[in-house]
Amino acid sequence: MEHNFIDAGVNLTSPQYDDKRSDIVDRATAAGISNMLLIGSNMIDSQASLALAKKFNVVSTAGVHPHDAKDANSDFIRQIEGLLTHKEVVAIGECGLDFNRDFSPRDIQENILEQQLTLAKVTKMPVYLHERDAFSVMKAQLENTDVKGVLHCFTGGREALEFYLNYGLYIGITGWVCDERRGAELQALVPLIPDDKLLLETDAPYLLPRSLSPKPKSRRNEPMFIHEVANTVAQLRGQTIEHVAKLSVENFNRLFLAGQSR
Incomplete structure (x- = not known):
């Protein structure tokens, strides 16, 4: 694999990867992936993601996912602030709203x-956002603040896409776009994303691209399959996979790593 990729979203702490993480990273490196963003979804998970980021020389996030919001301790913001002192932690999140589950x-x-949006504004850190069936409330929250970041694993409609782009967010595209059943609406919207706002991610071990052939026996997604997402996105946009990979890397570095001085 000659292309240089960055996977902008990996759940490397997932129990599905227990005792396999070094192999997962080795296969990712062999597939041309030069960096990965390891997702933290609560404080324990964020600390584990940071430890893995240090071990594998990649980067991570620190935050509280909406699924975990009910279990957040009263001092979780202080804990995030502590994690932000590490240079490997480049975004606040995964945070957001999930009215689907x-x-x-x-x-x-x-x-x-x-609280996490406020912290992002104060620290000028990017946010790593999750939104499912909660666009109107997410829109109102974003309009009340001014942050930069990415809408991770975007699966919304055109109105949502246009708002997030106008707001200035980057758009993360996963293997959802490779799904001929659920991904039709997203496939129609992918060409509307400007070159300078597109990020590629696997959300591994979830969202194994359905177009992948042959499929792994484990049915488990992993970063090495970012090329399948890139290939589908390139076809939909009428661009080469080289171009899509290159712009995703440039966008990732601009959003998460530019001016990194900590």
Whole structure:
């Protein structure tokens, strides 16, 4: 694999990867992946992601996912601030709203997100955002602050895409776009994303690209399959895979690594 890729979203702490993480990273490196963003979804997970980022010389996030919002300690913001002192931690999140599964009460989700958005504004750190079936509330929260970041694993409609782009967010595209069943709407929207706002991510071990052939026996996604996402995105945009890979790397570095002085 000659292309240089960055996977802008990997759940490397997942139990699905227990005892396999070094092999996962080795295969990613062999597939041309030069960096990965390891996702933290709560404080324990964020600390584990940081430890893995240090071990494998990649980067990570620190934050509280909406699914975990109900379990956030009262001092979670202070804990995030502590993690932000490490140069490997380049974004606040995964944070956001999920009204699809409602694993946490919606008012708690909103409160936990608001605190993280405020921290991002104060620290000028990017946010790593999650939104499912909660666009109107997410829109209102973003309009009340001024942050930079990415809408991770975007699966929304055109109105949402246009708002997030106008707001200035980057858009993360996963293997969802490779799904001929669920991904049709996203496939139609991918060409509308400007070159300077596109990020490629696997969200591994989830969202194994359905177009991948042959599929791994484990049915587990991993970063090495970023090329399948890139290939599908390139076809939809009428661009080469080389161009899509290059612009995604440039966008990742601009958003997360530019001016990194900590």
